[in-house]
Amino acid sequence: MHRRRELVGWATVGVVLCALAIPWFLWGSSTVVFGLPLWLWWHVGWMVLASAVFWLFARRAWGLGVETADSSERASATASVGDGGGSR
């Protein structure tokens, strides 16, 4: 169950990363800050954030949804005698 919640959480993060790479809320805006449109600064920040999120994912949750229960179970079996990974 925990795995499942984690999967949904990271999937949501992925969708949000895609959804706001373009700052829709600045649509039509032509405000310029430090020589670049404000919406472009947002994008620059967003790409840096995406890298940070990818890095965090690679450290914390890599393998989620890809490696199958039996192999990840084997990995975690030593740490805790869990619920037997009932899902699949």
Next chain:
Amino acid sequence: MTVGLQIGIIVGYLLLALAIGLYAYQRTDRTAEDFYLASRTLGTVVLLFTTFATLLSAFTFFAGPNIAYANGPEFILVMGLMDGIIFGILWYVVGYKQWLLGRQYDYVTLGEMLGDRFASRRLRGLVAGVSLVWLFPYVMLQQVGAGTALEALTGGAVSYALGAGLITVFMIVYVVAAGMRGIAWTDTLQGAFMLVTVWVALLWVLAAVDGPSAATATLEADYGEFLALGGGLYTPQWMLSTAITIGFGVAMFPQVNQRFFAAGSKTVLKRSFALWPILCLLLFLPAFMLAVWAQGLGVEAGADGNVLPAILDELTTPWFAALVIAGAMAAMMSSSDSMLLSGSSYFTRDLYRPFVDATLSERREDFIARVGVVCFALATFVASLYNPATLFEIGDAAFSGFAQLALPVIVALYWRRTTRAGILVGIAGAQAFYFTSLFSSALVGALASLEASLTGTVLEMLAGALSALAMALTTVFPGTYAGWTPGLVGMGLGLVLTVVVSLLTSPAPDERPSRYFEGIGAD
């Protein structure tokens, strides 16, 4: 003097690439796996840059900046979303799973991976065949580009045919000798070169025009609209359609997809994944902003329609502009050689071996792979001499064409219920839809001229039927669907077909879903 310099730089680059290729040749085992995948040993920097350089070469210097120049800087957002984020996520979703499966079962191509799980030679052949149909004209376009560029550069001293021919011969020698390892090494060199030159170019131009604020101020004064987010070409539908189809298409492009198999370790994949969005940003931002500022500064695009060389010519020194242009041409070649290698692997592994000679030894396959490169390159070269309109159109639409493969493949990778019939129908259906929509206006035109030539009562009835058919074609295949592109609609169709047909059919007894869903893990 500039011309001599440009040619000198190109020749210098080619010689350097050849030296790297020969060095790589000495280090290869004579097996197909080594030739295609460098025996799955690529490290972080090499994997990152070879994917980067293969993906983002000439487009970043020519076509991309031209779009930003004409329509505004929003293209940076489209490219960032497409390559930095969507492709980044697919790097994990498709790439990591493919890498695990490839290591476990020795897969070298996408078709092989799918054909094995669904126990279907037909599926394997279909994926390879479809990929080659899109890849062939795309490689041809690179040769057309190289031939045209060399002819323009030398003022016609090197003819178009000779230019394209020279590039072809070089690519053949290089790919046949170097294989994946050599290509990946030159890509690394070249990716780094692209990044450095584009930043030097940016700083140089900004120094010449007193900084970004001054450069943007000229734009603000004359073209306020230009800087506003959205407008003109940039509708939300267009931006999303483009980013999604190309982002998914890239992941299915043979030379990119195959790199998913070539990583040396899980750590390599993780590190490249995390660095990816920043790397994309570092390239797109300077390349496209240069073009945007060129608009404000009143720089005219050159005779070949390209703006980046024009602004460099105007605001930096000629030798530097020459260096960037030469780099872009070299980039074009490095994408082409990766495509040749992958095209040849799809042909030998997924068409020749299963359908012609199943008992191929490793050494023999390695030999045939190299012969495949020669044949593929020669065939695209011959095609480039004629540059037929149909092939040109297919090559131009290749990214969307490859995108049609993505969703059925992802469904198969993650949904155990997928059946052989489901994925076959999903892939074939999406391809048929996209092809028809690509050529629907040409078809309608053909029908109309046929109709006009029919006279007499019986024939007029036939003409009526033809015009009804033409009507139907324009209704089902309009240019856009409420602003969304046919490429995106086709992707949706492929998804629906794969899922629905899978639900309606039961898996064939010899399918092996366990391959994708049991015991998949690293270490």
